[in-house]
Amino acid sequence: MDESVQFYWDFVSQGTSAEGARLHFRRVPVEMHCLDCDERYRPGGEDLSCPRCDGARVRVVAGEEFHLEAIDVETAEDVAARAVADVDAVGQSTVRDDGSANEGPS
Numbered sequence: 001m002d003e004s005v006q007f008y009w010d011f012v013s014q015g016t017s018a019e020g021a022r023l024h025f026r027r028v029p030v031e032m033h034c035l036d037c038d039e040r041y042r043p044g045g046e047d048l049s050c051p052r053c054d055g056a057r058v059r060v061v062a063g064e065e066f067h068l069e070a071i072d073v074e075t076a077e078d079v080a081a082r083a084v085a086d087v088d089a090v091g092q093s094t095v096r097d098d099g100s101a102n103e104g105p106s
């Protein structure tokens with residue numbers, strides 16, 4: 001399911017500022033409520049009937065939510081700043097490597 005949403009997202013976001021965005025999903029487990037015996041339960045498998053009274057008059061009380069929790073927007077400036085930071089990190093590690101290599105032979 002996640003993959004198909006991402007697929008359509010990639011399609012509809014083409015040419016917009018959201019193009020290339022990654023979607024992250026958090027799944028909410030389904031919870032059912034039996035209207036006959038008032039049992040609340042989480043169905044296992046495809047059988048959604050009530051495990052206590054085997055009733056079929058049930059409704060979903062949780063797990064149908066579909067809400068957006070957060071959007072992280074990364075501007076071109078953010079990407080450029082991170083690229084510079086990556087270069088800095090590489091530069092520091094290179095200096096450290098050179099230092100230890102010089103200590104070795106002597």
Ligand SMILES: [Zn+2]
Binds near residue numbers: 036050052053055
């Ligand atoms: Zn029941």
